[in-house]
Structure formats: structure tokens, C-alpha cells
Amino acid sequence: MSKVVVDKMAMQRALTRITYEIIEKNKGVNNLVILGIKTRGVYLAKRIANRLQKLENKEVPVVQLDITKYRDDVKHTADDPKVADDDKISLDNRNVILVDDVLFTGRTIKSAFSAISELGRPDNIRLAVLIDRGHRELPIRADFVGKNIPTSRTEKIKVQVNEIDGKDSVEIIDK
Amino acid sequence: MATRYLILEDGTSYKGKAFGSQATTTGEIVVNSNMLGYQEIITNQIYHNQIITFTQPSIGNTGINHKSFESIITNAKGIIVREYSNISTNRLGNLTLDRFLKQHNIPGIAGIDTRELTHRIRRNKSMKASIVDVNDEHAFDQLNAAVLTNQQVKQVSTKAPFPNTGDGYNIILIDFGLKYGILRRLAELDCNVIVMPWNTSSKEIMDLDPDGVILSTGPGSPNDLPESVLNMIRETQEKLPMFAMGLGHELFALANGAETYKLKVEHHGSNHPIRQIITNQIIYASQSQGYAVDPKSIKHDQLLITFIDLVNGTVQGIRHRDFPSFSVQFSPDGGPGPEDTVDLFEEFLENVSSQRR
Numbered sequence: 001m002s003k004v005v006v007d008k009m010a011m012q013r014a015l016t017r018i019t020y021e022i023i024e025k026n027k028g029v030n031n032l033v034i035l036g037i038k039t040r041g042v043y044l045a046k047r048i049a050n051r052l053q054k055l056e057n058k059e060v061p062v063v064q065l066d067i068t069k070y071r072d073d074v075k076h077t078a079d080d081p082k083v084a085d086d087d088k089i090s091l092d093n094r095n096v097i098l099v100d101d102v103l104f105t106g107r108t109i110k111s112a113f114s115a116i117s118e119l120g121r122p123d124n125i126r127l128a129v130l131i132d133r134g135h136r137e138l139p140i141r142a143d144f145v146g147k148n149i150p151t152s153r154t155e156k157i158k159v160q161v162n163e164i165d166g167k168d169s170v171e172i173i174d175k
Numbered sequence: 176m177a178t179r180y181l182i183l184e185d186g187t188s189y190k191g192k193a194f195g196s197q198a199t200t201t202g203e204i205v206v207n208s209n210m211l212g213y214q215e216i217i218t219n220q221i222y223h224n225q226i227i228t229f230t231q232p233s234i235g236n237t238g239i240n241h242k243s244f245e246s247i248i249t250n251a252k253g254i255i256v257r258e259y260s261n262i263s264t265n266r267l268g269n270l271t272l273d274r275f276l277k278q279h280n281i282p283g284i285a286g287i288d289t290r291e292l293t294h295r296i297r298r299n300k301s302m303k304a305s306i307v308d309v310n311d312e313h314a315f316d317q318l319n320a321a322v323l324t325n326q327q328v329k330q331v332s333t334k335a336p337f338p339n340t341g342d343g344y345n346i347i348l349i350d351f352g353l354k355y356g357i358l359r360r361l362a363e364l365d366c367n368v369i370v371m372p373w374n375t376s377s378k379e380i381m382d383l384d385p386d387g388v389i390l391s392t393g394p395g396s397p398n399d400l401p402e403s404v405l406n407m408i409r410e411t412q413e414k415l416p417m418f419a420m421g422l423g424h425e426l427f428a429l430a431n432g433a434e435t436y437k438l439k440v441e442h443h444g445s446n447h448p449i450r451q452i453i454t455n456q457i458i459y460a461s462q463s464q465g466y467a468v469d470p471k472s473i474k475h476d477q478l479l480i481t482f483i484d485l486v487n488g489t490v491q492g493i494r495h496r497d498f499p500s501f502s503v504q505f506s507p508d509g510g511p512g513p514e515d516t517v518d519l520f521e522e523f524l525e526n527v528s529s530q531r532r
Contacts (some may be wrong), residue, residue: 013518016453017525023479024497051453055479145529 002158005149006170011130014146015044018128019051021144025126026095029056033091033122035065037100037112043163044130045099063089063119065098070111083115091120101159103129103145106138131170133157180310181255181284182318184302187295188310194235194259195276195283197308201321202226202252204304206293208444209461212511213254213272214243216443217281220352221421221463223250223327223394226304227443228289228296229257236260239275240267245354245510249279250331250394253306255292259285282306297440301465327395328352328422332373339368344386344527347371349407351393351422356508360520361389374403377410387416387527390423392506396466397425397435405430412500416530418523419502425466427502428493434472438489441465445512447486449505457485460505461512467504468493499526 006014026032029052036045042064049060064085069076098112109127116125128144133151149172151157156173160166176192183204207216208230214237216227234256254276263271276283284306296302303321307314324330331352339358343365348357351373361368369383373393380388388411408430411417419427425435443463450457467489473480482492482503494501501523507516 009518010521012454013522013525017522017529019453020479020494020501021499021529024499028496054453054455 002171002173004169004171006131006147008168010147011168011170014130015047016051018144018146019048019055022048022052022097022126022128023055025143029058029060031093031095031123032060032097033089033094034060034062034097034099035112035116036062037098037108038064038066039164040159040161041065041100043161044101045097048097048099048128061089065112065115067108067111067115070114072107072111083118089119091116091122094120094122096122096125097128098125099128101130101161102157103127103132103140103142104135104157106136106140109140110138130159131157176285179282179284180307180314181287181304182307182310182314183295183304184318185295185299186315189287189292191255191284191286192259193282194273194285195254196280198280198282199305199307200226200253200282201303201305201318201323203323204228204255204296204302205441205443205465206230206296207463208446209511211237212243212461213237214239215245215356215511217251217254218243218245218249219354219463220246220250220331221354221392221394222252223331223352224323225251226253226255226306227251228255228287228292230289230293232257232289233260234258235272236263238263238265238268239270239272240265242267243510245356246331249281251281253281254283255287255289256283256285257287257289259283300439301437301441325395325399328373328393328400331394333370334372336369336371336375339370341365341367343367344524345369345384346387346389347375347380347383347385348389348391349373349375349423351391351426353391354506354508354510356506356510357389357391357420359510360508360517364520364524366524373400375407376403377407377414380407380411381414385415386531387418387523389523390417390419390427390502392421392423392463394422396437397422397429400426412495412498416523416526417498417500417502418519419500420507421463421504424493424502424504425468427500428468428473428478431477431495432472432474433478433493434469435466436469437466438464442487447484449491450483450485451492452481452483458515459513460491460503460507460516461509462505464489464504499530
């Protein structure tokens with residue numbers, strides 16, 4: 001059984017509000033880098049960067065972050081993918097916005113921190129998520145939340161983005 | 176229907192037929208180009224002091240119903256139509272526009288070439304007009320001598336606070352000429368609303384422990400209100416999410432260092448495409464404005480422009496950089512007209528819930 005909890009309009013609105021909140025907290029877009037966690041976080045990161053660009057007339061760099069190498073639930077091999085699609089990027093003294101679709105246990109974000117340390121030492125890292133579903137296992141919280149959706153552990157949250165899934169929606173799936 | 180005259184400040188006279196009240200009236204003449212929603216338009220308090228010309232040629236054909244009032248007391252000074260429709264069909268009620276206007280002592284005049292009149296109004300600057308029995312020299316003298324009040328907000332705003340209860344967020348609504356569409360939208364979202372007078376201070380607001388503040392639409396020029404209103408906005412926006420519309424938007428802009436100017440011709444309609452800058456989406460909204468925020472005066476380190484009218488280039492929305500406060504020039508409640516902008520009330524409540532985390 002599944003239920004749509006965020007539709008296309010609500011998702012747009014959430015990303016719009018997150019964008020404004022980033023400007024509020026960061027006092028503009030100077031020195032900003034947006035890191036999208038693969039896969040869907042990348043598309044959300046791009047949309048936020050696009051909105052920031054429209055408001056401020058400044059290009060904000062987006063980097064794809066692949067955390068496979070630092071995951072604690074898989075076996076690692078020598079050919080784990082690189083952490084960033086951009087080799088040259090340095091995050092030294094930058095303001096980083098980390099973007100993911102769902103915040104759940106917090107383990108993905110912990111891995112992302114490890115991955116980020118390969119890329120430099122940012123001044124600060126802020127976390128933006130489309131959905132916060134609770135059930136944290138680590139002391140991590142998001143700075144920008146699209147929507148808080150209380151869930152039970154057995155439920156699954158399915159985020160779809162137009163770029164790869166053909167539509168924008170968030171569904172709760174009851175197993 | 177008796178013969179009456181519409182006379183304008185520039186010396187023009189139009190012969191028409193009376194409906195509604197037979198009173199003599201004087202006001203600023205404006206044009207509304209909405210295709211529907213005359214009841215919401217006539218009962219909207221922003222038309223205080225004004226005589227409304229409808230470009231939609233047939234008015235009256237949906238009567239008056241209890242669901243479409245935008246205020247209890249109607250402040251419009253008169254209405255001008257091409258054709259008054261005597262036959263009205265509406266399942267919601269059986270009150271005719273003619274009867275309604277008589278009850279509220281508002282004169283109407285029909286049989287006017289509203290297309291020609293609209294061209295004339297748009298060529299000129301804002302003009303006074305009268306609906307009179309005789310179009311003689313004396314009537315024109317009276318019209319030219321008439322002085323319209325600039326104390327509109329004081330006259331239309333509530334004198335004492337009142338609640339519109341709900342189980343959700345506690346929202347303060349500052350009444351500069353409250354449009355009931357705002358209350359309807361907040362009721363749909365289950366807000367507990369307290370409507371307060373225009374001269375409420377930030378302390379009086381904070382004493383009620385609210386979650387957010389809305390500044391309503393209203394009549395007249397934002398520059399006719401005292402500095403104390405701007406201080407209230409400055410002090411409140413630091414503490415609470417704010418959503419301002421219409422006159423409230425103009426005041427929000429003034430409070431944050433921008434300036435407003437009077438439009439050469441007031442714009443009342445819902446046919447202008449408006450671009451939301453952040454998403455590039457085109458929306459339509461119910462617009463009613465005599466003033467606009469000057470984009471050149473907007474301090475980019477304080478405010479962001481969020482909506483632009485694509486026909487006349489006017490600023491249609493701004494947002495504060497440092498606080499979760501924003502405003503729109505149009506009427507987001509969609510009464511009457513497109514409902515593209517109703518979402519903004521949800522956006523406001525998302526700001527509210529985001530602050531409360």
C-alpha cells in the first residue's frame with residue numbers, strides 16, 4: 001500500500017523555501033558549494049543551485065558526492081568509485097550545503113562527512129534534506145528540511161524526481 | 176430605469192440608466208477588467224472612495240450570494256457597466272445586484288460605452304467622477320471641488336480585535352481593509368486567526384504569542400500611513416514569519432527601505448502573466464493596485480524580488496533576505512479569479528512550521 005505525501009507542487013515549494021532559507025542562513029551565496037549525494041540528492045542539489053542562480057545571478061557550483069567508499073554496510077574493493085565527479089574541487093574554507101533526499105538513520109550523512117574530508121576542510125557544512133523521516137541512529141540533524149514525515153521503521157519512503165523517474169513525488173510504502 | 180449621468184473631471188459626460196441606489200456619488204474612477212467575480216470586486220474594501228468600471232459587458236447575471244462577500248460593509252462609491260442584467264441565476268441565493276446596491280446605498284449606472292470610457296481613463300491620469308441626476312455646470316463644479324479622503328485605512332479597519340478560531344497555528348492578521356478571502360484561506364488551513372486593527376503595535380502582537388503575522392490588503396496610498404506602522408513591521412519581522420499582500424506588501428517594502436510610486440493608471444484585473452523568478456513559472460493572479468514598489472529603490476542586500484508582472488514590469492513580490500518574511504502585490508486568496516497563488520498561504524505556514532522546529 002502506498003500513499004503520496006508530497007506531490008509535484010509541494011516538492012517545488014519545499015525546494016523554493018529551502019533555497020530562501022539558505023540565503024537567510026548563509027547571508028547570500030558567496031563562497032557556497034552544493035554537494036548532492038548520489039543519486040537523487042544530486043538532482044535536488046542542481047535544482048537548488050538553479051534557484052539560487054535565478055535569485056542572485058551568480059553561478060553556484062554543484063558537486064556530485066559518491067559515498068560508496070565510506071559506507072559502513074558494504075564490503076569495500078579497490079575499485080570503489082571516486083567520491084566526487086570533480087577532481088579539482090577544493091572545499092577548503094568554503095560553505096558547504098550537503099543535499100540528500102531522505103534523512104533517516106544519519107549513516108549516509110556520516111559517510112558523506114568522511115567523503116568530504118577527502119576534498120578539503122570547509123568552513124562549515126549545512127545539511128538540506130527533502131524529507132526527514134526520523135529514526136536517527138547518530139547525533140545528526142538537518143538545517144533545512146523540506147518536510148518532516150513521521151514514519152514507522154517498517155515503512156519505506158520512496159522519493160521520485162522528474163529527471164530520472166519521470167515525475168516528482170514522495171510516497172510512503174507500507175510493507 | 177431612470178436616466179442619469181456619469182461625469183468626469185476632464186469635462187466628459189455620459190448618459191446612462193440608473194440601477195441600484197439613486198444617490199449622487201463622487202469618487203476616483205477605476206477600471207476592472209476581470210471577466211467574473213463582480214460581487215467579490217464590489218465588496219472588496221480596496222475600492223473605498225472609488226467608482227468601479229467593469230469592462231466585462233454584462234454585470235448582474237449571477238446575483239449576489241452569501242459565499243462571495245469580501246466584507247460586510249461595502250465601501251465602493253458606485254459601479255459603471257455596459258449592460259445591467261436583470262435576470263440572475265444562481266443556486267446559492269436570490270438577491271439581485273440591483274437590490275444589494277440599494278441596500279448599501281451604492282449607485283450604479285448602465286448603458287455606458289465602457290470600452291470608450293476605459294480608453295479615456297487609461298489615456299488620462301487618475302480622475303474623479305460623479306454619478307448624478309443632471310449634468311449641468313453646477314454638477315461639474317461640485318465634482319471639481321470634491322476632496323477625497325486619504326484616511327481610508329482608518330475608516331475601513333476594524334476598531335477592535337476579533338478572533339476567527341481554529342485548532343492550528345496562531346496567526347495575527349493586521350486589518351488594513353481586510354478581504355474575507357484571506358480568512359477563508361486561513362480557515363481552510365485550520366489557523367487560529369486574530370484580526371487586529373491597523374495601528375496595532377509589535378508589543379500587542381507579541382503579547383498574543385503568535386506563530387506568524389499576515390498584513391492584509393487595503394485601500395489608498397501606503398504613504399498615508401504613519402511611521403508607527405512601518406516600525407511595527409520592522410520589529411515584528413525579526414521575531415515572526417510574515418506574509419504581506421496588497422497594501423501590506425507596499426508597507427512591507429517601505430519598512431525595508433524601498434519606495435513606492437503611484438501608477439499612472441490603477442490596474443485591476445487578472446489577465447497579466449506574472450513570472451515567479453525562482454522557478455520561472457508563469458502564474459495569473461487577481462491584481463488590484465494603484466501603487467507599486469519601485470524596483471530601483473529595492474536594496475538588494477535586504478530584499479529579493481520574487482515575482483514580476485510581465486505586461487507592465489511592476490514588482491509583484493519581494494522577500495526579506497534575513498527573515499522568513501515575504502509579500503506579494505496581488506491578492507493571493509484568489510477571490511475572485513485565478514487560484515494559482517493560493518499555495519502562498521501554505522508556503523507561509525511552512526515558514527511558520529520551519530521556525531517552530
